[in-house]
Each structure stands twice: as C-alpha cells, then as structure tokens.
Amino acid sequence: MKKNITLQATKIVSTAALVLATTGMNFAAEVWYPFPVEEWTPAFDMTSPRTSIEYKPLEKAEKKWDICVSFPHMKDAYWSAVNYGVVDESKRLGVKMQLVEAGGYTNLSKQISQIEDCVAGGADAVVIGAISNEGLNNLVKEVRGKGVPVIDIINGMSSPDLSAKSLVSFGEMGAQTGEYISKLHPAGGKPAKVAWFPGPPGAAWVEAGNSGFQKGIKGSAIEVVETKYGDTGKEVQLKLVEDTLEAHPDIDYIVGTAVTAEAAVGLLRSRGLLDKIKIVSYYFTPGVYQGIKRGQILAAPTDSTVIQGRIAIDQAVRILEKKPYKKHVGPKLYVIDKLNIETFDRNSALAADGFKPTFSVK
The missing domain is CATH 3.40.50.2300 (Response regulator)
Incomplete structure (x- = not known):
C-alpha cells in the first residue's frame, strides 16, 4: 500500500512538472543558466x-x-x-x-x-x-x-x-533576415520585390538592422522597392504597410519590425493576400511566434x-x-521558422x- 501511495505521489509531481513545462510558465526560482x-x-x-x-x-x-x-x-x-x-x-x-x-x-x-x-x-x-x-x-x-x-x-x-x-548585433539580426530570403531568391533565380520597414529613424538598432539587411540581400535576386521608417506603434506600422500596398500592389514580401509583421498579417488576411505576399520579421515577439506557428509569418531571428x-x-x-x-x-542569434518553432527555448524569448x-x- 505504501509503495502504491509513493508511486501515485511521484506521478502527481511528474504530471505537475510536465504541465508547468508545457504551458511555458516561468518562475523566479527557475534556473535559466548557463x-x-x-x-x-x-x-x-x-x-x-x-x-x-x-x-x-x-x-x-x-x-x-x-x-x-x-x-x-x-x-x-x-x-x-x-x-x-x-x-x-x-x-x-x-x-x-x-x-x-x-x-x-x-x-x-x-x-x-x-x-x-x-x-x-x-x-x-x-x-x-x-x-x-x-x-x-x-x-x-x-x-x-x-x-x-x-x-x-x-x-x-x-x-x-x-x-x-x-x-x-541588430546588424546581424538584419543580415540573418536578408540572408534567409536571399536563399529563396539567389542571384539568377526568381526575382522578388520587397517592402522593407526597419523601424524608428535615428535609433541605433534600426540603423544597424537596415545596414545588416542590405548586406544580407546583396548579390541576390531581391529588389527593395520601398523602405519606410516609423515608430513601432501598431497604428503607425499599419499605416505604412497600407500606403506601401497602394503604391506597390505587386510586392512579394513585407519585411520589417515585429510590429510591422503582426500588423501585416491582419491587413493581408482582410484583403485575401496572405497566400500572395510573404511576411518576415527581423526580431521575435509572441505575435511573430504565433504567426510562424500558423504559417502566416515565414521566419524571424530571435535575440x-x-x-x-x-x-x-x-x-x-x-x-x-x-x-x-x-x-x-x-x-x-538564430532564425526561427516552421522547422524549429516547436523545439526552440521559448522561455528565452517570450514572457511567461x-x-x-x-x-x-x-
């Protein structure tokens, strides 16, 4: 009887640990290192x-x-x-x-x-x-x-x-993003038109991200048809994407901040364009995480x-x-896409x- 109780208690503890792990809960006592x-x-x-x-x-x-x-x-x-x-x-x-x-x-x-x-x-x-x-x-x-x-x-x-x-290095974040889509459109391959949204003008991370992205796509079949800077508020980014779609209805990619990517998902869905225009973020958020899981966002590097x-x-x-x-x-740094979205260390990049x-x- 005592043995059965011990086994049952062990199962309860194991189940509780599994629930905490799978729900992404994170407490101050958790050892996140090394x-x-x-x-x-x-x-x-x-x-x-x-x-x-x-x-x-x-x-x-x-x-x-x-x-x-x-x-x-x-x-x-x-x-x-x-x-x-x-x-x-x-x-x-x-x-x-x-x-x-x-x-x-x-x-x-x-x-x-x-x-x-x-x-x-x-x-x-x-x-x-x-x-x-x-x-x-x-x-x-x-x-x-x-x-x-x-x-x-x-x-x-x-x-x-x-x-x-x-x-x-946000320069490297931008570079990894550019390299990711460049592999899909190498020199001599199928060309692709990209609208690029680096973020707020003047911020160091934006300048670095922009420089890295341009370096990442160099020598590929990528053509940046529009670059739009703006604050990372959702309304600002949504307006920038709307304006870009009006000016360039034939773009193949929307690439930019996580807020840009999240705003673009809703806008493209409402216009029936999610299958036509691909979305890539150059950093990682819960919205980007869900977008990749659902197949709405292609990829994003995580910092x-x-x-x-x-x-x-x-x-x-x-x-x-x-x-x-x-x-x-x-x-x-490493890129998250559909291949590793289920296995990466979620607690390193997202709040509990x-x-x-x-x-x-x-």
Whole structure:
C-alpha cells in the first residue's frame, strides 16, 4: 500500500512538472543558466572579435540594491519580454527594481528626465534601453560621474562611459533576415520585390538592422522597392504597410519590425493576400511566434530578449558588488521558422504566460 501511495505521489509531481513545462510558465526560482552568449573583446565595438561562452549569473545579491530600468516604451510584446527578464531576475537575485518608460521613440527628453529622477531618487545602478544612439551620452557621463553604473540594454548607445552592454548585433539580426530570403531568391533565380520597414529613424538598432539587411540581400535576386521608417506603434506600422500596398500592389514580401509583421498579417488576411505576399520579421515577439506557428509569418531571428534583460540585471549587481563581470555580451542569434518553432527555448524569448507589464520589484 505504501509503495502504491509513493508511486501515485511521484506521478502527481511528474504530471505537475510536465504541465508547468508545457504551458511555458516561468518562475523566479527557475534556473535559466548557463546560457550560450557571445562576448565582444574589446568591449563596446560591434566589429570586435566575439567569443562563445556560457553565461552564469550570481546566485544571490549581497544586499537589496535599487536598480532603475529605463525603456523607450512598453507598447509592444518585445519590450514586455525584456520587462519580464529584468523583473524575474530582480526577484531571483533579491534586488529592488523600478522601471520607467518614455512612451515612444520621439520622447528623448522625457527618457532623460526620467533617468535623472531615478538617480536623484537614490538608484544604485541604471539599465537603459536607449531611444537614441548618441542622445543620452551626456547623461551617461553625468550619471557615471556620480558613481552610478550604467548598463546599455537592447538598443545600443555610443557612449564610451558605459559600464556594460547586454545586447546583440541588430546588424546581424538584419543580415540573418536578408540572408534567409536571399536563399529563396539567389542571384539568377526568381526575382522578388520587397517592402522593407526597419523601424524608428535615428535609433541605433534600426540603423544597424537596415545596414545588416542590405548586406544580407546583396548579390541576390531581391529588389527593395520601398523602405519606410516609423515608430513601432501598431497604428503607425499599419499605416505604412497600407500606403506601401497602394503604391506597390505587386510586392512579394513585407519585411520589417515585429510590429510591422503582426500588423501585416491582419491587413493581408482582410484583403485575401496572405497566400500572395510573404511576411518576415527581423526580431521575435509572441505575435511573430504565433504567426510562424500558423504559417502566416515565414521566419524571424530571435535575440533571446528575456535573457538580455536577465543579464543586464546581473551585470549591474556584479558591478555594484565589485565582482568579476562580462563587459559586453549578448545571446547567440538564430532564425526561427516552421522547422524549429516547436523545439526552440521559448522561455528565452517570450514572457511567461499571464505576465503583465510590471514597473517595480520591492
């Protein structure tokens, strides 16, 4: 009898574990590491040689540090995934986190004032997803002058005064996207007309993504018939796609931001064009994930957004505690399509099911 009870209990525990794994639930206690990343040396130069390493964070912070996190906005699921990463890692390490968001890529002055308020309020470290490549450089210098570490996350800044970077090469993201469709349309093969939507003008990640994409399609049968920049709000991207379809009804591909891809799915479906025009995103979100699963979006590279958020918090704590840290790292990139959509590490790129934007960890 005792043996049967033990077996039954074991089955219950195993079933519970399986349910948690298959529903994508993710808790602060989960061990997400070691995780494959690339380290740039020398740091802060995206053209530097990279080394593949396994990233391992601290088990716990020595004290309840107060970390300020600044995002350009929280308007889409991409930044929600980064939010999840910084929130969950703050909980795991046992530190406080406060998050501010500027409301969009046109609000540089707001982002600056929000960060100034954070530092004035006693933040021990600042993690910044920058609106502008150069626009926060004076602020970074000022904050570092007060002895506060500054971590550059996701978007990239050109400041030499940064403490660390947790980000990937958006140039490589764009290049992998271009290379993916170039393999479908090699030189001398069937030509394809592409409408390209890189994102907000002036943002470092957009400039890099555009440069990488152009490099990725070079020498192929791809023709970019339209390039349209714009904020990553859904209404803005939807309008850009609508205008492009009016001007170029014969395009073969819509390629661009995840928001562009998500907006394009609904628009093309309503016009009966999903079978005619293919959609590709150059980064990964839940909407892109569902689109690939349903056969509505062809592919997208993943930059393991959640992991970038986790690493930035760990870097901040390591610097504050004067422990060894990696100055410039980012998760390895790879393309997700119908061949690997069911097997990739979902928790590295998407927020846990049921997660809602969270602005503080006490």
